[in-house]
Structure formats: C-alpha cells, structure tokens
Amino acid sequence: MTITGDQNLIKKMNKTIVLDEIKKLELVSRAAISEKTGLNKGTVSSLVNELIESQFVYEAGTGKSSGGRKPVMLLFNHQAGYSIGIDLGVNYILYVITDLSGDIIYEQKESIHDHSTVAILSTLIKTIRELFQKTPKSPYGIIGIGIGVPGIVNEKGTILHAPNLGWKNVKLKQALNDEFKVSVVIDNEANAGTLGENQFGRGQNAENLIYISAGIGIGVGMILRNKIYRGVSGYAGELGHMTIKADGEQCRCGNVGCWELYASEKALLKQSEAISHDENKLQQYIHLAAKGDESVMQNFSQVGVYLGIGISNIINIFNPELIIVGGRLSTAEQWIKDTILSTVEQRALTYHNQKTEVIFSDLRTKSTTLGASTLAISKFFTDHEELI
Amino acid sequence: MTITGDQNLIKKMNKTIVLDEIKKLELVSRAAISEKTGLNKGTVSSLVNELIESQFVYEAGTGKSSGGRKPVMLLFNHQAGYSIGIDLGVNYILYVITDLSGDIIYEQKESIHDHSTVAILSTLIKTIRELFQKTPKSPYGIIGIGIGVPGIVNEKGTILHAPNLGWKNVKLKQALNDEFKVSVVIDNEANAGTLGENQFGRGQNAENLIYISAGIGIGVGMILRNKIYRGVSGYAGELGHMTIKADGEQCRCGNVGCWELYASEKALLKQSEAISHDENKLQQYIHLAAKGDESVMQNFSQVGVYLGIGISNIINIFNPELIIVGGRLSTAEQWIKDTILSTVEQRALTYHNQKTEVIFSDLRTKSTTLGASTLAISKFFTDHEELI
DNA sequence: CCACTTTGTCTATTGAATAAACAAAGTATA
DNA sequence: TATACTTTGTTTATTCAATAGACAAAGTGG
Known part of the structure; x- marks a missing residue:
C-alpha cells in the first residue's frame, strides 16, 4: 500500500530531525534547534518534551547566556x-x-x-x-x-x-x-x-562511499546516496570476483581472472608458496618487509598495483567521494599505499579522480x-x- | 536548510500520489484512487479538483456501474x-x-x-x-x-x-x-x-537497472533504488574504461585494457582493419554475417565474449534485476547474443545471476x-x- | 531598579487530513 | 412504476500538528 502523507508522518519526521540534531551537536538548546532546522520553537519544545519522556534525551544543565535567559542544554542519552x-x-x-x-x-x-x-x-x-x-x-x-x-x-x-x-x-x-x-x-x-566507516570512521561526511574489505578475499560495501546499496537479492558488492585479467587464472568461483586472485592476502601468500591461512603470516610478511626483504617488498608492490587497478575501476564506475581500504591487508598500508596511488593516477579517468579520495581505514579491523x-x-x- | 514536515508537504505529497495513479491507470475514478492509495475519498475529490483546475487531469466520461452510481472516469492530460x-x-x-x-x-x-x-x-x-x-x-x-x-x-x-x-x-x-x-x-x-528504458522500455518495473549503450564506445547508465546514480561529480558510469585486461592494449584515456577496446564497434572495426567511423560499416558487417562470412561471424562472437565478461562484472558488482543492452551495437543482437549469455553463464556468480535478466533494448536507438x-x-x- | 534581550511555555489560529452525513445516480425487484 | 439498496461523489464537522505571537522566566548592563 502507498505511503500517503498525514499528520502522524509529519510529526515522526520532525521528531527524527530534532533527535538527529541533538545526537549530532552534543549539547544544544531548544532555541538553537529551532534556528538550525527552521521548525517553530513551540514545535521544538513540544517534540523535545516527548523525547525526554521516552528517555532518549535529557537536560544536562545550562549554557552560556548571550544577553538574555540562559539556555537549557540537551543531550542524547547514549546509555x-x-x-x-x-x-x-x-x-x-x-x-x-x-x-x-x-x-x-x-x-x-x-x-x-x-x-x-x-x-x-x-x-x-x-x-x-x-x-x-x-x-x-x-x-x-x-x-x-x-x-x-x-x-x-x-x-x-x-x-x-x-x-x-x-x-x-x-x-x-x-x-x-x-x-x-x-x-x-x-x-x-x-x-x-x-556502515562502520560511515558512522564512526572517516566516511562520516561522504554521500557516496566505497569500502574495500581486503583480507583473504575482497569484499566491497557501497554507500550510494547516503544508503547502503544492496541490489535485487541483497548480494551486491562482490567486486572480489570482478574480472580484471580476462585471460588470467581460474578462480574457484568459476570465473577467470578475478580481482581477488591478484590483490588480496591470497595473492600475497601464493607468491611465497605458503598455503596456510594462518593469521600470523601477514604479520610475518610485514615484519620481513620492514627488515628490507626485497622479494617480500616486491610482492607487496605487485599487490598494490592490482589493488590500484581495481580501485581505478571503482573510480570510473562510481565516481565516489571516498574510497576506504580496510580489512586485514590494510595493516600493510606502508608497503602498498604508494603503488596503489600511483596506479590510480595512471589508470583512473582524470575528471573522475578529481573529487575522489583514497584512504586507509583508521578503524582497521574494528569497522x-x-x-x-x-x-x-x-x-x-x-x-x-x-x-x- | 533541513526539509521539515508541514501541511504543505503533506498536500504536495498526496497530490503527486494521486496524479501518478491517474497517469498509471489510464481511466480511473475517484473512488478507485481512494481505494488504491488509502487516501480518504473526500481528500481525493478535493485534490483531483485542483488537478482539473491546473489542466493536468480531465473527466473523460462515465464508467460502468457495479450496482450503484456510475463513476466519473479521469484521464491524465497528455497534451x-x-x-x-x-x-x-x-x-x-x-x-x-x-x-x-x-x-x-x-x-x-x-x-x-x-x-x-x-x-x-x-x-x-x-x-x-x-x-x-x-x-x-x-x-x-x-x-x-x-x-x-x-x-x-x-x-x-x-x-x-x-x-x-x-x-x-x-x-x-x-x-x-x-x-x-x-x-x-x-x-x-x-x-x-x-531513463528512456526505465520510462518507456522494458525497464519500467526494475528498481535496479543497468543500461549499456554500446556503440563506438561503451557508456553505462545506472538506475539504483529507482533513481539514476551519478556520483559526486555526476560522472559515474564510465564502465567503457573499466579494466578487464590488466596487461592488454593501451587506451587513449590513459588506462590499459579498457572494456570498450574489446567489446564495442571500435573493437569490431579494428579487427577488420577499417578505421572509419562510418555509420554504414556496422550495417555492412551485419549484412556480411547474414551471408555467412565466417571471419565476420567470428569477430562478432569475440565481441560477444567480451561484452559477456563486462556484463558478468556488472552482475557481480550491482546484483541488478535487469541489464539492457542498447546503442548501435544492439542492432547486431543476432550475432552477439548467444556468446554474451553463455559467457555470463560461465563467469557471473551463480547466486547473483539468479534474479538478473539480460536483454536487448526494444527501443534500439530511440532510448x-x-x-x-x-x-x-x-x-x-x-x-x-x-x-x- | 529598570530596560532590554534571550530562552522557553502557552494559547489561538490555520488548514489538510479523516469520519461520517448527505446527495446524486445507478440497479434490481416486487 | 415505485421502492429499497448500492456505489460514487460532495459537503460538513472534527482532529491535531504545525505556526504566529503573546506571555513568562531568567538573564545582562547601565
């Protein structure tokens, strides 16, 4: 059934706007909310009282006066x-x-x-x-x-x-x-x-954000127009199985030349002929690279190039504000970042790349x-x- | 400034719902609109009268009675x-x-x-x-x-x-x-x-639709969650420059191994060593294929394989309901369709492919x-x- | 102490919806 | 042909969430 407009919808909409403002501003008065949102101050007062009643908001003391009555400061009840x-x-x-x-x-x-x-x-x-x-x-x-x-x-x-x-x-x-x-x-x-990067990481202000979870495989999440994009069945984002080498290696998914064969931990470990998925392997590699092992550094570089190829595809396809590289492989940032960025510089379209930033996750494995x-x-x- | 809810918003929302219903149903009564939308019949009556006043809607005679008063049938004023x-x-x-x-x-x-x-x-x-x-x-x-x-x-x-x-x-x-x-x-x-396919073609009921304009180059449009997706600068959709052969041919865009080098008219004409972009060249090729020219049929087949590779990527990335192949190259449907579909069968992830349909445009060059x-x-x- | 300012509460008003009464115009049956 | 019932459309009274503005509370500065 179609969603039609009525007063119930309006009230809910406005109450959500008020609550989002209180969450965002971390100490704010009713008068300030009215100013920022354009809602009538009587309306704000009424909606805030209901939020206080349902215990999502509380009054947290008074603020500074700018010449008249001191405002009552409101806080979102995190707990x-x-x-x-x-x-x-x-x-x-x-x-x-x-x-x-x-x-x-x-x-x-x-x-x-x-x-x-x-x-x-x-x-x-x-x-x-x-x-x-x-x-x-x-x-x-x-x-x-x-x-x-x-x-x-x-x-x-x-x-x-x-x-x-x-x-x-x-x-x-x-x-x-x-x-x-x-x-x-x-x-x-x-x-x-x-979603973790969008809410708590460096992706908070991005309307179009692509997150690359690079570990044993590669998975990708897409925030498009401020919402996760999922596709018809909810399966969107399998860029790990995007073909980047049409005549390359056979993947276990049935395809040939999938991105994750060349740009994940799997690729790194395969090059060193280690088959184990032991978590410590990547740490050992990072340690070896830090000690100057040329072969390992070269392998990291190669993985960086292929990450850069896939990221260039993402830039050309999505034209996003931000691409965040996360997952376990992002702990090797020092050894892959430069080749990623230089490959992107070479391969991504100039216009498309202008407003796109590529960064590594600050949240690392917490995203x-x-x-x-x-x-x-x-x-x-x-x-x-x-x-x- | 934040958009807040008020009575003006309610009215506009409901009037749009009523107008969309009249457009969609092609002869509909106020009572039927009320039933379908859940809006009160008094509300519908009032909103319809305003639409009649602004000449977007008119009364087009009476309908059949189902036992009581005959309904007055409404039509959208196309003209x-x-x-x-x-x-x-x-x-x-x-x-x-x-x-x-x-x-x-x-x-x-x-x-x-x-x-x-x-x-x-x-x-x-x-x-x-x-x-x-x-x-x-x-x-x-x-x-x-x-x-x-x-x-x-x-x-x-x-x-x-x-x-x-x-x-x-x-x-x-x-x-x-x-x-x-x-x-x-x-x-x-x-x-x-x-947008043409989404409004007038076979893409009318798709929430997530990918349109491939295959001609001299390849451009792609994306309807995601019922709206065109444009990206931060409005440049999204350059899948023609998605790398599918990482170590392939140099593209004039600066990248290497771009999809459109292998899957467009450009690829077709290059294989026959014809450089001209003459519009009739593709027609001649189709004609030669129809006459049984093995070399030309083989070239079409190869282009179909590469179209299939890119389409498999699209399926894995977007998980859309529908992919429509349009543009000039779609006039060669007969010679490329089978290899496209068999390549997709081989390469696209099984789960992702389940609810995705790949078709050629009915609108052809009118989209x-x-x-x-x-x-x-x-x-x-x-x-x-x-x-x- | 007073005038002015700012914040917050309260009240009257507005208007778009709904519920329901009413009117108009059908059909079916006795 | 008249009557009872049904369906569609119009009209009216009511609801309520917003707004505008009056009022109250509580500041500051001279």
Whole structure:
C-alpha cells in the first residue's frame, strides 16, 4: 500500500530531525534547534518534551547566556540502551558492546579452530550470554545484536554461502533468535564494515562511499546516496570476483581472472608458496618487509598495483567521494599505499579522480564490529517508531 | 536548510500520489484512487479538483456501474504540454517532440558532417526553432528541451569532454538558453538512454537497472533504488574504461585494457582493419554475417565474449534485476547474443545471476531521445510544484 | 531598579487530513 | 412504476500538528 502523507508522518519526521540534531551537536538548546532546522520553537519544545519522556534525551544543565535567559542544554542519552556487534571472521570472532551512539564499552576477541556450524554456534551463544551479563542496566537494555559474516546473506538472515568458512545455508539469525529474544541482524562483513566507516570512521561526511574489505578475499560495501546499496537479492558488492585479467587464472568461483586472485592476502601468500591461512603470516610478511626483504617488498608492490587497478575501476564506475581500504591487508598500508596511488593516477579517468579520495581505514579491523552494532541500533529505531 | 514536515508537504505529497495513479491507470475514478492509495475519498475529490483546475487531469466520461452510481472516469492530460528530446550522436542528431507522457508526436533525424561547435550549434538552433513551429497549441506549450550527449557533462550543462566529437568545455545549455526561454537539460547519452528504458522500455518495473549503450564506445547508465546514480561529480558510469585486461592494449584515456577496446564497434572495426567511423560499416558487417562470412561471424562472437565478461562484472558488482543492452551495437543482437549469455553463464556468480535478466533494448536507438525528453518533463514538474 | 534581550511555555489560529452525513445516480425487484 | 439498496461523489464537522505571537522566566548592563 502507498505511503500517503498525514499528520502522524509529519510529526515522526520532525521528531527524527530534532533527535538527529541533538545526537549530532552534543549539547544544544531548544532555541538553537529551532534556528538550525527552521521548525517553530513551540514545535521544538513540544517534540523535545516527548523525547525526554521516552528517555532518549535529557537536560544536562545550562549554557552560556548571550544577553538574555540562559539556555537549557540537551543531550542524547547514549546509555538509554546498548547493542552487541559481532565480526565473525575466518579465524576469529570479535565482539563489542556499544551504547546507542556506537561508543564501545566492552570488547573481546576469540580465536576459531573449528569451523563447524555446531562449534561456532555454541561459542557464539555462550559468549553472547556473557555479554548480556556484562551490560550495564539501562532503560531499554540490549536493543539488538548485529553480526557481520564473510559470505552471502539473504534477507531472512540465512548465510547462503561462506566459502572461507565452508558454510552453506546456515540459518544463523533463526538459531540466535531461538536463544535471545532481541532483534538479530545478519549482514555481509563488507557491508557491515562500510556502515562502520560511515558512522564512526572517516566516511562520516561522504554521500557516496566505497569500502574495500581486503583480507583473504575482497569484499566491497557501497554507500550510494547516503544508503547502503544492496541490489535485487541483497548480494551486491562482490567486486572480489570482478574480472580484471580476462585471460588470467581460474578462480574457484568459476570465473577467470578475478580481482581477488591478484590483490588480496591470497595473492600475497601464493607468491611465497605458503598455503596456510594462518593469521600470523601477514604479520610475518610485514615484519620481513620492514627488515628490507626485497622479494617480500616486491610482492607487496605487485599487490598494490592490482589493488590500484581495481580501485581505478571503482573510480570510473562510481565516481565516489571516498574510497576506504580496510580489512586485514590494510595493516600493510606502508608497503602498498604508494603503488596503489600511483596506479590510480595512471589508470583512473582524470575528471573522475578529481573529487575522489583514497584512504586507509583508521578503524582497521574494528569497522565490521562497529558496523554490525549500528545495524542493530538502526533496526531498533526503525521498529520502534512509536518511541520517537 | 533541513526539509521539515508541514501541511504543505503533506498536500504536495498526496497530490503527486494521486496524479501518478491517474497517469498509471489510464481511466480511473475517484473512488478507485481512494481505494488504491488509502487516501480518504473526500481528500481525493478535493485534490483531483485542483488537478482539473491546473489542466493536468480531465473527466473523460462515465464508467460502468457495479450496482450503484456510475463513476466519473479521469484521464491524465497528455497534451497539457510538450517536450523536445534530442540525441546528439557522433554522426547524427535525432530529435523528437513528445507529449507529457513521452509519446512521440514527431521525429526527425539529421546527419552530421562537420563536428565543429559552431556548425552543430547552428543546426541545433535552426531545427529546434522548426520544432517549436511544429508543436501543437496546448496549455503549457513546450515545457523544456532535453539533450543526450556522448561525453562528460557537469551540473551546469557544460560538456567537459566529448572525445568522439572532439569537444572540450562546451557550454551547450547556456548557448541554447540564450536562444530559447525554456528549461534546457543536458545529460550524458547513456544516462538519458537509461531513463528512456526505465520510462518507456522494458525497464519500467526494475528498481535496479543497468543500461549499456554500446556503440563506438561503451557508456553505462545506472538506475539504483529507482533513481539514476551519478556520483559526486555526476560522472559515474564510465564502465567503457573499466579494466578487464590488466596487461592488454593501451587506451587513449590513459588506462590499459579498457572494456570498450574489446567489446564495442571500435573493437569490431579494428579487427577488420577499417578505421572509419562510418555509420554504414556496422550495417555492412551485419549484412556480411547474414551471408555467412565466417571471419565476420567470428569477430562478432569475440565481441560477444567480451561484452559477456563486462556484463558478468556488472552482475557481480550491482546484483541488478535487469541489464539492457542498447546503442548501435544492439542492432547486431543476432550475432552477439548467444556468446554474451553463455559467457555470463560461465563467469557471473551463480547466486547473483539468479534474479538478473539480460536483454536487448526494444527501443534500439530511440532510448536516448526519449530519455532526454523525460529529463525535461521531470524538471518541469519539479520546478513547478505550485501547479501540482 | 529598570530596560532590554534571550530562552522557553502557552494559547489561538490555520488548514489538510479523516469520519461520517448527505446527495446524486445507478440497479434490481416486487 | 415505485421502492429499497448500492456505489460514487460532495459537503460538513472534527482532529491535531504545525505556526504566529503573546506571555513568562531568567538573564545582562547601565
């Protein structure tokens, strides 16, 4: 059914505008909100009172007078609730508890040795129970759990395929909802990482942002016109399987010459004839490069060139404001950045490259957990429109 | 300034919903509109009366009674105004006059022999003057002119670069607005073609649609979440310069191994060592293939393989509902379709390919002119919110 | 102490929607 | 042919979220 306009819609819209302003400005008065938004000061006063009643906002003392009455300063109640964010990696699970603004109040990492569904599910449930215990009391409690996974996820929260975990058709959301009566959101780890960078990283002001999760494979998340772009089935962003060498190597996905064969950890480790996906391998390589190992430096350079080729494609295709390189490979920034940028300079179209910045993530391996937490927070506010 | 909700917004929103329903349903009653939209029948009655007053809607007789009073049937007034759509090609200019629904009431094609700015501007102005004369009288007259061009266009309507015309920094919009006091919209020809397919072609029900304009080069338009995606500077969609053969041939854009070197008319003609961009060359090739020329058929096949590689990339990246192949090369559908589809079958990810359809344009070379006309119509309605 | 300023609350008004009454114009049946 | 019922469209009373502006509270400066 079509969404039509009525007074209920208007009120909700304006209340959301007011709440977003309070979140953004970190101490703001009703008068200032009225000025910034154009809403009538009576309207702002009324809407703020309702937000105070639902405990999302509180009065935090008085501000400075500019000649008349001192304003009452408002703050977003970060601790009105908490969210759990989880990054399910190939060799590890990273957990965070955040408040409603995404600020981390607790984090924990576990290693994975057994990839079986039963083993991972068991450890997830155990640890989430512990996190529930660790979470401070608050008006809304734990409002949801968000999880980023390295694979294809459908809209029901089923992991259709995660090649690096060896998983197919795993109903992760349902399994967790059998245990925990809170909202559970499952998303691809690159999408979650993109949201993390968009909310907490250097991608906060970008309307069109591409996040590259470069690790064992390559996954990409796309914020287009301020929203994650997912495609018809929710599977968009598999640029790791974009052909960049039409007559190159066979990929296990069935294609030939896929980007991730040349521009990921897989490419790096293959060149050194190491097959193990051991997490420490990349660290060892970085250490060797730091000691001046020419062969390793050359390998890093080559990976940089191919990352640059794919990034140039992204610039020509999307014309984004910002491209953020994240994932485990971004810890090797020092050894790949220069060749990435010089390859982009050579290959990306001049006009397209003018307003595009390519940077490495500041959040490093935290993007995905933070993004996962944000997924749960967004869902909470969407599902509880009556609170706002 | 933030857009806040008020009663003015509500009314505009609902009136647009009512008008869209009348456009879509082609003879509809107030009662039916109320039922379909959920708006109160008094509201619908009131809004329809205002649309009748502004001459966008009229009462077109009575419908069948289903037991009570006969309904009064409403129609969108297609002839309330007209729009001019222009496709400025490398060797030709295609003009249409359409009504407000995009139905063509007149069309005309001219050949281009002199690419100079002065010559083309002169002929454009002369022909547009003639089109103004040819347009029937109507309440709103010619509401605007839309033009698709083969190059990079900025938001001011300046053609920054059109390599196949040999143009740089041509202020086309301003030049035409010096002559004609109507709204003029300039866009890239692939973007215009995408809109044409989205409004009038087989892309009408697609939320995520990729249109490939394959001719001398390759340009791509992207409808993502129901809207054209343009990127930060408006230059998105240059997939013709997406690297698919990292160590392949040098492109004049500065990159190496660009898709359009292998998958366009350019590739086809180069293989036969013909350099001319003569429009008839492709026709001759199609004719030779029809006569069984093995070499030509093999060349078409090769182009089909490379089109398939790029289309597989598009499927993996965007996960769209629909990919439409248009532009001049689509007239060779018979000789390239099978190899495109089999290459896609081999190379596109299985999950991603499930809900994606790849078709050839029914509008053929008309996509761009119709899309250009639609650009002008959209701008008219956006700029004249007070009429709706 | 007073005049002025700024912030916040309160009240009257506006108007676009809805609900429901009413009018107009059909059909079916006795 | 008259009547009862149905469907469509118009009109009226009501609701309520906004705005405009009056008023209150609480400052500053002379």
